[in-house]
Amino acid sequence: MARHGGERESQTAKDTPHRRRLLIRAGQVLIVLLLCGIAGILLLRWHWRHEFSRRIEAIRAAGYPVTPKEHDAWYEWPQSGENAAFWIMGAAEMCNEPKKEDREALQRILALHDADRPDPGQPLGVDIRAVLEQYIQANAGALESLHEATTIAECRYPVDLSGGPGTTVRHVSEVHKCVQLLCLEAVLHAERGDPNEVETAIRAALHVANSLDNEPLMISHMVRMSGLITAAAALERVLNRVEFTDRQFDALYQAFRAIEIKTGLLRALAGQRCMICPLFGRPRTIDRGFFDRLPPRPLLEGYYALGLSAREGAVYLDFVEECLRIVERPVSQYRRVVDHVQARYFRGRKGLLLSGTGYMFTALSSEATYVSRLEIARVSLAVERYRRAHGKLPETLDSLIPDDLAAVPEDPFDETPLRYKRLDSRYVVYSVGEDGKDDGGDMQPASEPGKSGRPRDYAFRICR
Numbered sequence: 001m002a003r004h005g006g007e008r009e010s011q012t013a014k015d016t017p018h019r020r021r022l023l024i025r026a027g028q029v030l031i032v033l034l035l036c037g038i039a040g041i042l043l044l045r046w047h048w049r050h051e052f053s054r055r056i057e058a059i060r061a062a063g064y065p066v067t068p069k070e071h072d073a074w075y076e077w078p079q080s081g082e083n084a085a086f087w088i089m090g091a092a093e094m095c096n097e098p099k100k101e102d103r104e105a106l107q108r109i110l111a112l113h114d115a116d117r118p119d120p121g122q123p124l125g126v127d128i129r130a131v132l133e134q135y136i137q138a139n140a141g142a143l144e145s146l147h148e149a150t151t152i153a154e155c156r157y158p159v160d161l162s163g164g165p166g167t168t169v170r171h172v173s174e175v176h177k178c179v180q181l182l183c184l185e186a187v188l189h190a191e192r193g194d195p196n197e198v199e200t201a202i203r204a205a206l207h208v209a210n211s212l213d214n215e216p217l218m219i220s221h222m223v224r225m226s227g228l229i230t231a232a233a234a235l236e237r238v239l240n241r242v243e244f245t246d247r248q249f250d251a252l253y254q255a256f257r258a259i260e261i262k263t264g265l266l267r268a269l270a271g272q273r274c275m276i277c278p279l280f281g282r283p284r285t286i287d288r289g290f291f292d293r294l295p296p297r298p299l300l301e302g303y304y305a306l307g308l309s310a311r312e313g314a315v316y317l318d319f320v321e322e323c324l325r326i327v328e329r330p331v332s333q334y335r336r337v338v339d340h341v342q343a344r345y346f347r348g349r350k351g352l353l354l355s356g357t358g359y360m361f362t363a364l365s366s367e368a369t370y371v372s373r374l375e376i377a378r379v380s381l382a383v384e385r386y387r388r389a390h391g392k393l394p395e396t397l398d399s400l401i402p403d404d405l406a407a408v409p410e411d412p413f414d415e416t417p418l419r420y421k422r423l424d425s426r427y428v429v430y431s432v433g434e435d436g437k438d439d440g441g442d443m444q445p446a447s448e449p450g451k452s453g454r455p456r457d458y459a460f461r462i463c464r
Contacts, residue, residue, distance in 0.1 A: 067277075
């Protein structure tokens, strides 16, 4: 027994150095694997940050801003020293808003959906006209300031974009309120039968809406476009109520024709990119009150430290670059191309930061609605010019070429020319709208599930 015990002790003594060597080797392998893992993470982190930085430098080389400070400098102050923004904001401060039910009744005059608004071919009812008279009279001072603003070409609102993503832009809602005020002034002058004042008010509304055309933010572009189509809705009503002189028609036609859309949209996309970039480059410094869906700060710190925020940032910058290229296409292609881009950049790709940046798809898709309403207003003015020159309505829109139109504009919803239908001395110019179906200019809201409140076609009707 003693002999066997001694043998076991001797064997154990021999095995101990071997086991130690195995443990040391295993430890060394684990250390090597750990170091390789760390090196791999560091390499990936370097690669992702390098790719993000490379894209940032390419944007700067193309002449676009990439930091909030550059963004603010890109939105230049007027060189002349005169700034229409001060007159517009002063008018907004003077505005006297009516009580809620009166405000809603006034807004229905300019509603874009046929079911909501009074017939543009008929006079306003006594009650609503009294509300309108009172509203315009109560805002005489604001209107005077707004008309003064139309004499000033340059405009830059006093917003500090160097604050980055937390920047507040309260003035955009004030601008839209001022556009509505001018449009309602035009409607009242039309009810009074004063075409000269109507023309002045419509052109002032376009000028105030366009005061946002240089502001490099997506919300500013969308409010600008909303203001422009509000002016188009007012134009439809006043064309049904008053007879303009040739000079007044030409002034309105040139005012609508001068509206340029793509440059403003490009600036808005580029500016919004600059506003969002800090979310990926410096997520720790982002105002959590502005980005309410950010993960907890410790998780955000780790995400940044690993370079994952830079990885998502590179994807975001590629996505915006693709959007900028989309803008160069005809508006009728936006919706189809945007769907393809969305699938390529966002479908199946998850991230803590990237998911909140895809709203630009909505902005680009909305452009078709804005453009269609502006184009049918422009074409309707061309039809009226033709009628004044020839004493009759054109048989087709092709009759307007080349004197009144260079070409019939394309319907942004189906890539075919806008429609025109004669009804004796009346006519309608229309787009097929979001459903892509030609309903003959019928603007009654569709009754299909999920489409309640949306008109079948976007139309401009002249009932005289």
